[in-house]
Amino acid sequence: MTEKTPLRLFNSLTRELETFQPIHEGEARVYTCGPTVYNYQHIGNMRAYIFADTLGRTLTHKGYKLTHVINITDVGHLTSDADAGDDKMEKAAAREGKSAWDIARHYQEVFEADLERLNVRKPAHPRATDYVESMIEWAKQIEDKHCYLLESGLYFDVSTVPDYGRLARAVTDEGERRIDEVEGKRNAADFAIWRKTPPGETRQMEWDSPWGMGAPGWHLECSVMSAELLGHPFDIHTGGIDHREIHHPNEIAQNQAHNCSADSGARIWMHNNFLVDRRGKMSKSSGEFLTLQALVDKGFHPLAYRMMCLQAHYRSELEFTWEGLEAALTRLKRMVMSVERLADAPASGSTDHPKLQPALAKFGAAISDDLNTPIALTALEEVLATKKIDPAAKRAAIEEMDAVLGLDLFGLTRKDLRIRPKGAQITEEDIEDALARRKAARAEKDFATSDAIREELAAKGVEVMDGDPLGWEWKLS
Ligand code: AMP
Ligand code: ZN
Numbered sequence: 001m002t003e004k005t006p007l008r009l010f011n012s013l014t015r016e017l018e019t020f021q022p023i024h025e026g027e028a029r030v031y032t033c034g035p036t037v038y039n040y041q042h043i044g045n046m047r048a049y050i051f052a053d054t055l056g057r058t059l060t061h062k063g064y065k066l067t068h069v070i071n072i073t074d075v076g077h078l079t080s081d082a083d084a085g086d087d088k089m090e091k092a093a094a095r096e097g098k099s100a101w102d103i104a105r106h107y108q109e110v111f112e113a114d115l116e117r118l119n120v121r122k123p124a125h126p127r128a129t130d131y132v133e134s135m136i137e138w139a140k141q142i143e144d145k146h147c148y149l150l151e152s153g154l155y156f157d158v159s160t161v162p163d164y165g166r167l168a169r170a171v172t173d174e175g176e177r178r179i180d181e182v183e184g185k186r187n188a189a190d191f192a193i194w195r196k197t198p199p200g201e202t203r204q205m206e207w208d209s210p211w212g213m214g215a216p217g218w219h220l221e222c223s224v225m226s227a228e229l230l231g232h233p234f235d236i237h238t239g240g241i242d243h244r245e246i247h248h249p250n251e252i253a254q255n256q257a258h259n260c261s262a263d264s265g266a267r268i269w270m271h272n273n274f275l276v277d278r279r280g281k282m283s284k285s286s287g288e289f290l291t292l293q294a295l296v297d298k299g300f301h302p303l304a305y306r307m308m309c310l311q312a313h314y315r316s317e318l319e320f321t322w323e324g325l326e327a328a329l330t331r332l333k334r335m336v337m338s339v340e341r342l343a344d345a346p347a348s349g350s351t352d353h354p355k356l357q358p359a360l361a362k363f364g365a366a367i368s369d370d371l372n373t374p375i376a377l378t379a380l381e382e383v384l385a386t387k388k389i390d391p392a393a394k395r396a397a398i399e400e401m402d403a404v405l406g407l408d409l410f411g412l413t414r415k416d417l418r419i420r421p422k423g424a425q426i427t428e429e430d431i432e433d434a435l436a437r438r439k440a441a442r443a444e445k446d447f448a449t450s451d452a453i454r455e456e457l458a459a460k461g462v463e464v465m466d467g468d469p470l471g472w473e474w475k476l477s
Contacts (some may be wrong), residue, residue, distance in 0.1 A: 005368040007062055009055075009236070010315060012244055012269040013167055017370060020059075022235055023267060028064035029230040030056060031266065033222055033239040033247065034125070036073040037107035038092040042289035043305060043320065044275035044282035046118060048240045050306055050406075051272040051314040051371075053120040055238065057404045058367050068123035069229050071222060072111075074104035075128045075205060075215055087215075090204060100204040104129075114292045117302040119406045126229060128221040132207050135216040135224045139193050139209075142257040147193055150184045154194040154211045158187050161256040165189065167269060168245045191250050192217035219250035223258065223265065226251075232259055237266035244271045272314045282320070295325065299421035299476060303407055304329035310373040310405055331377075332407065333417055333470060338384045339409045342395045349392025356397045359383045363401055376405065414472070424476055426460040431474055435464070 007020040022028055032052040035041050049070065056068045075089070093100040104127075112125065139147070139154060146160045158164040182192075196214040197203050206213045226234060232255060239248060248269060255265030274281045282289050292302055308328035312318040351360060363379035366372040380401045386394060402409045420428060434453050441449035454464050463477040 005364045007058065007368050008370055009268055009270060010370045011267075012248075012271050013264060015169075018268065020235075020268070022064060023233060026063070026065055028056075028059040028066050028236070029234040030059070030066065030068045030236045030238065031222070031226040031230055031234060032068070032070045032123070032237075033243055034070040034072050035107075035111050036088060036218075037104045037111060038088040039107060039284055040291045040293075041107075041111050041114060042282050042284060042291060043295065044289070045240075046114060046292060046305070047275045047309050047318065048238075048272050049115060049120055050118055050309045052238045053118075053123075053406060054310070054314070054371055054373060054404070055236070055270065056121060056123070057406055058371060061367070061400075061404045067230060068121075069225065070123045070125055071225050072104075072108050072125050072127045073218065073221065074108065075132070075218070075221065087203065087205075093204060114302075117292060117296075118306050119303060119408050121406075124229065126225055128216075128225070129205070131221060131225055131228065132216060134228055135220045136194075136207070136209050138220065138224050138227075138254075138258055139211075139216075142193075142254065143210075146257040148186065149211060150182065151196075152182055152198075153192050153196045153214060153217075155182070155185060155190045156193050156217075156250070156253060156257070158189045158191075158253055161253045162262045164253055165249045167249050167252060167264070189249075191219060191246075193220055193254075219247055219254060222247070223251050223254040226265065227255070227258070232265045233263055234266055236268045236270060238270045238272070241271040241273050244269070273317045275318050275320055277320050290320070296419060297422040298322075299419045299424075300325055300329055301332070301412075301417050301419055303412065304332050304417075307332045307407060310377060310407075313374060314371060329417070330470070332412075333414070333472065335380070335384060335407065335409055336412045336414060336417060337471065339398060340414065342391050342398070343410075345391035345395040347392075347395065347399075349390065349394075349396035351393060351397045351400055353389060353393040353397075355386055355389050356383060356393060359386070360397060360400075363404075367404055373405065376401070380405065418474075421476060424461065426457075426462060431457065431462055435473060438464070 008017045009020055010016070011018045030052070032049070035045060052070065056066050059066050089100045089103060092103045096103060143154065147154050147156055194209055194211045194214055194216060196212045197206050203215065206215055226232070226237065237248070252264045256262060259265065276282065292305065295305055296302060304325055305328070308325055309318065311328060359379045359382040362382070363376050366375035366379060380398065383394060383397045383401065398409060415428070418428060434457055438450050438453040441453065457464055461476055462474050464474050465472055
């Protein structure tokens with residue numbers, strides 16, 4: 001079914017909700033800034049991709065043919081936004097005793113596996129290193145009017161484009177504080193288009209160019225790849241809210257220069273807010289960060305994290321706590337158990353049932369209102385709670401909603417959600433086996449054996465949950 005309510009999205013450029021109008025009839029083209037693959041992604045980064053995937057799923061639900069690109073930054077950009085510091089990729093290579101290329105491939109693979117575990121639909125994943133020629137061409141075209149050469153490379157002069165920083169709403173003072181100097185920069189916010197390899201050095205990743213051996217500046221790749229893969233202007237550009245301040249204004253400046261137009265290059269710019277913990281924004285530079293695998297090692301299914309993200313609006317900060325994740329897991333368990341009862345319902349049902357209409361309407365209105373997933377989840381729960389209704393219709397409604405939310409409710413089982421924490425003493429099979437023996441003992445009113453089995457399990461850290469309202473039977477304590 002295609003959803004009829006007009007889709008309204010918050011555009012960071014205008015700071016207003018706008019009705020989505022595709023540039024190409026019936027199509028939606030979305031570009032999401034992808035990861036720099038020099039390290040593991042943390043769960044804060046993954047929030048950005050869960051958001052982008054929810055947007056993509058919503059556009060599909062609305063009937064648009066979606067083209068979604070998440071680029072892979074495998075060219076090392078620098079550890080500071082101000083074109084100073086070390087090359088991230090080469091630094092990681094030195095740390096791990098591998099080549100920069102191996103580092104990039106390895107972390108790209110881990111990233112893609114994490115996306116899959118979070119049920120993010122597979123978008124296109126072009127690699128920046130495959131587009132370096134196009135980046136050089138682009139730089140050549142803007143060089144005369146917009147760039148200048150310094151010892152360290154080719155720089156973009158931000159005063160040559162109209163209204164630089166409009167997206168960030170930055171005032172000059174802030175700009176000056178934000179970016180520190182490379183000797184000879186004309187404006188504090190000027191940025192590298194091409195970084196020259198310092199004399200006497202060789203980099204593992206470097207290319208020949210009219211400005212000497214070196215590597216493209218980070219911002220350049222997104223302008224070039226989005227133009228090449230989606231055409232300019234395209235519909236929606238997404239990223240984390242930090243990109244609203246520097247990376248995206250710089251992309252916009254390049255687009256304006258290259259396209260000889262004041263247009264930003266994309267119609268709508270959308271930004272997810274941060275995942276934070278008690279110390280503030282989760283970040284790679286802060287040293288300690290959580291990966292998706294760390295959650296799994298503690299016994300949490302990756303989709304419990306997706307649920308946690310969906311419970312907050314993407315424009316709100318989300319605080320990560322283990323209690324919060326536990327609650328999200330419980331909510332997911334309830335949904336999966338309720339859906340299990342529909343496993344035998346025919347899969348080809350129609351949602352056209354009067355009892356379902358209020359929840360479907362609520363769901364449609366919620367996602368159309370700038371992806372209000374917290375409300376959409378409650379609409380899904382209303383469907384799950386609907387009684388005395390044709391199971392095929394109920395199933396169809398749940399499938400339709402889950403196509404947007406991506407919780408894989410018909411694929412997940414109770415068993416999938418029972419992940420044994422790393423280092424647990426006992427396997428799921430042994431637990432199930434002990435529980436079966438206990439059930440048999442109880443059926444024969446042999447309570448001594450039943451109690452003995454319960455204690456045996458407790459000694460191994462498994463709590464048997466007789467009379468658990470969720471009917472979950474056991475948990476690891
Ligand atoms: P990076 O690999 O650092 O370029 O980050 C990849 C994506 O994750 C970007 O869109 C960032 O804006 C986003 N991001 C980084 N930290 C967080 C965070 N703590 N919460 C949400 N998104 C984040
Ligand atoms: Zn980007």
